[in-house]
Amino acid sequence: MTLSTVMVSLALNQPNEARLQVASDLAARFGAGIIGVAAAEFTPPLYFTTGEQAQDLIEQGEAALQARLGELEQQFRSVIGDRAAPLSWRSALDFPIRHALSQVRAADILVTGSAPSGVADAYATASPKDLVMQAGRPLLVVPDTANWLDLGTVLVAWKETPEARRAVGDALPLLAKASDVVVVEILENTSEFDACEARLDDVVAWLRRHDIVASARVEEPGQGRNVAARLDAVAADFTAGLIVAGAYGHSRFRELVLGGVTEHLVTRAERCVLLSH
Secondary structure (H helix, E strand, O other), X not given: OOOOEEEEEOOOOOOOXXXXXXXXXXXXXXXXXXXXEEEEOOXXXXXXXXXXXXXXXXXXXXXXXXXXXXXXXXXXXXXXXXXXXXXXEEEEEOOHHHHXXXXXXXXXXXXXXXXXXXXXXXXXXXXXXHHHHHOOOOEEEEOOOOOOOOOOEEEEEOOXXXXXXXXXXXXXXXXXXXXXXXXXXXXXXXHHHHHHHHHHHHHHHHHXXXXXXXXXXXXXXXXXXXXXXXXXXXXXXXXXXXXXXXXXXXXXXXXXXXXXXXHHHHHOOOOEEEEEO
16 A cells, blocks of 8 residues: 555645645655646636737736746745655646546646635636535545644544545555544434444454554534534544545536535645545
8 A cells, every 4th residue: 555656736726835745745755746736817807808918918818827837936946955766857838637637647646735715716726615515535625723643542433435535545555654543434313323332443453454453433513513523523622633635526517516524624624634536
């Protein structure tokens, strides 16, 4: 169980230090290489003109974006340094999500930052909301406050779904390096307590066959708390440095709509989150 290549997606208009530090730490732990990716698309202003003036404006705008991408490459190489080999950079004048998705085949895991509040600028950043549903690789979402990947305690947020099963499988290399693994299911119906215990026992036994020692915990819903808030509280109780969870969502009227817990984990999580869809 290992990772050979880590990919980190950088944004033009958001802090990148945390995701770079975590990607660097991840690569160092596994002796992996790192690929940095970034892209941007020129946005014509509302007063956009035509003819020669338009061409000049486009060229100036694209030159500014190329300069910004060059700055990101310098930051990428400066932060990673000699902690990963090989080290490579892939940038383009393109929509960031399209560019990232066209490159992620080369990696085992994709590292990105959490989504800011409000509508993300699709011309300047690849939103984790889009990446998690389309990348086909596990996505490690890093809050801006992180400076390393804390694998002291890893919390596996279990739910009896294909996405959760895929997430635990994708997380095996990280779970193998964790000091403590706790598999938690938050009950939505207290009458299912016994069935929930049986499910978690199976997951713990499966992990044990992969030489990962884990414990199980059934959590009842907190009074007045939704599942996302309850999950945060449980993670805090265990001082978990990483949450592993399935990502749930669907496309509606060409807009990506995430489930409540997934939305919370990519926008407001206080710790690193590994998500798989």
